[in-house]
Amino acid sequence: MKRKLTVGAVLSATALLAGVIQIAAVPAQAAAPSPAQQQSALLALASGQSAPVAQALALGGQEKLVPKDVVVDKDGTRHLRYDRTYAGLPVLGGDLVVHQKADGSVRSVDRAFAGQLSVPSLTPGLAAPQAAEKATAAVRATVGAADQEEAALSRVDGAGAPELVVWAADGTPRLAHRTTVEGQRADGTPSRQVVVTDAATGQVLSTDEQVKTATGTGKGVNVGSVSLTTTQSGSSYQLKDASRGNQSTTDLKGGTSGSGTLVANTTNSFGNGLASNRESAAVDAQFGAAATWDYYKNTFGRNGIKNNGVGAASRVHYSTNYVNAFWDDSCFCMTYGDGSGNTHPLTAIDVSGHEMSHGVTSATANLNYSGESGGLNEATSDIFGTMVEWSANLAVDPGDYLIGEKLNINGNGTPLRYMDKPSKDGASADYWSSTVGNKDVHYSSGVANHFFYLLAEGSGAKVINGVSYNSPTSNGSTVTGIGRDKAAAIWYRALTVYMTSTTNYKAARTATLKAATDLYGASSTEYNAVAAAWSGVNVS
Incomplete structure (x- = not known):
């Protein structure tokens, strides 16, 4: 469907919660703008309002x-997502979303930090080299540890130049350094940890692994016989999809680095279903990327992970005997290992959907990858990875x-995680408690995964698509599901419109109720x- 975008705005000088944005029409373009042009125009709209919105x-x-992002509803309602700076410094945990009615009046504002932003001094007590040393030492201390959120680190390669920022994510604004420390995990996965340290003391305030993984070992799955959209270049056909x-x-x-060699051949037929054929894993990856694109586009009208019409890259045959897969924002790419013995590529459809959904989260709410917000980040990927799998509807x-x-x-046929009763994996939380944020984010995600299952399918025992489930509730209540499509629509709306980087489970409840x-x-x-x-998982 073609859409013409007409934008332009000037914010009135009246108070924001009562003010109205006066919309100045821009002549319609002769042809419908591309997704990238649409997003650029919306961001320009938000940029033009940033100063008066800050004042209001x-x-x-x-x-x-x-x-950062703009969501426009069919009725003209706009949701303008902003990051914040203070004296030119990025404010971590300072993001907010302004919700405007079609007439320009502001309905409400969701903020990651609601207090008065003030920093006593903009002069760091520790110089940049000292901050880098503190961050590197903190990461190096985790080498060999087995209880980290991601797989244990095997080495630390070094740190980039620290960036001065304002840290507000914990509600107490202070000057800080943000440093990226690179290394490698024990299973061969690259590590890129962003470490935030107090600029006065060097205390570690936050660590956030940028390379998000779906930790697992075992056999990757081939998607079977599927259709692929390819590109012909001379006598060669390439796994490159111009339609996505x-x-x-x-x-x-x-x-373990670089962009790799584009998969191509002369027959426009790729792979034979066997891991010994290098093209077979590539078919899985290309189809997984297309299925993820199609799910978000057909369901939510989202044009790619960043909603700008740009497709993601997939890389297969990473390293040797690498039993993992990961999404990396820095290369906007999805990477798959070949598994144990290089014979079991980790190219399952729900892995593709899970990992690329980390990119969607990064482009929207950017949920901090620690504590309760980290669990919500992981659960978001589980939820949409699951929805991509349902949408693909593969016989295999x-x-x-x-x-x-x-x-x-x-090694015994059991899955990595269960949504109906997460604790069946031996570590995930079924229900919220005051300590759930202390768990590994892959296990604290159980609360939101359980919520989603209850919302979609309801409580109790049942068989769905040939699989038996039995989902309990924390309060013994009976929950009636509304179907996975409605449940996913509510979660997506909450993620892209109401959640912020510091959203916890209580705030997620509020966000989904708004949605x-x-x-x-x-x-x-x-x-x-x-x-x-939410009551069924003890969030009320």
């Missing part, structure tokens, strides 16, 4: 808003509420089901 929100004179933002798949040939991998079930990472109100009404069955499902 009573932000300090040293604070500025930097537009030029998404492509390359062969790293055992390497039917839709289910099991995570990584085709990888056989435990349900937007989509179905405040007195709807769907709204009541959201409330009931």
Whole structure:
């Protein structure tokens, strides 16, 4: 469907919560703009409003808003997502979303940090080299540890130049350094940890692994016989999809860096279903990327991971005997290992959907990858990885509420995670408690995974698509599901419109209730089901 975008705005000088944005029409373009042009125009709209919005929100004179994303509803309602700076420094945990009605009046504002932003001094007590040493030492201390959020580090290679920032994510703003420390995990996965340290003391305030993985060992799954959109170049056919933002798949040939070699041949027929054929894993990866693109586009109208029409890259045959897969924002790419013995590529469809959904989260709410927000980050990828699997509807991998079930990472046929009762994996949380944020993010995600299952399918024993489930509730209540499509729509709306980097489980409940109100009404069955499902996992 073609859409013409007409934008342009000037924010009135009246108070934001009562003010109205006066829209100045821009002549319609002769042809419908591309997704990238649409997003650029919307970001320009948000940029033009950033200064008056900051003033209306009573932000300090040293604070500025930097537009990150814009969501526009069918009725014209706009949701402007901003990052914040203070005296020119990025504010970590300072992001906010301004919700405007079609007439320009502001309905509400969601903030990661709601207090008064003030920093006593902009002069760091520790110089940049000292900050880099502190960050490197903190990461180096985790080498060989077995209880890290990601696989244990095997080495630390060094740190980049620290960047001066303002840290506000914990509610106490202070000057800090942000340093990227690179290394490698024990299983061969590259590590890129962003470490935030107090600029006065060197205390570690936050660590965030940028290379997100779906930890697992075992057998990758081939997607079977599928159709692929390829590109012909002379007498060669390439795994490059111009209809989906030029998404492509390359062969790293055992390497661990670089973009790899574009997979191509002369017959326009790739792979034979066997891991011994290097093209077979590439077929899985290219199809997984296309299925993820199609799910977000067909379901939510999202044009690619960043909603700008640009496709992601996939890299196969990473390293040797590498039993993992990961998404990396820095290369905007998805990477797959070949598994044990280089015979079990980790190219399952839910792995593709899971990992690339980390990119969607990064481009929207950017949930901090630690504590409760980290669990919500992981759960978001589990939720949409599951939805991609259902949407793909492969005969060799039917839709289910099991995570990584085709990888056989435990060696006994059991999946990596269960959404109906997360604790069945031996570590994940079924329900919220005050200590759930102390768990590994892959296990604290169980609360949101369980919520999603209850919202989609309801509580109790049942068989769905040939798989048996039995989902309990924390309070013994009976929850009636509203279907996975409605549940996913509510979660996506909450993620892209209401959640911020510091959203925890309590705030996620509020965000999803707002989303349900937007989509179905405040007195709807769907709204009541959201409330009931959260109560069922002890979030109230």
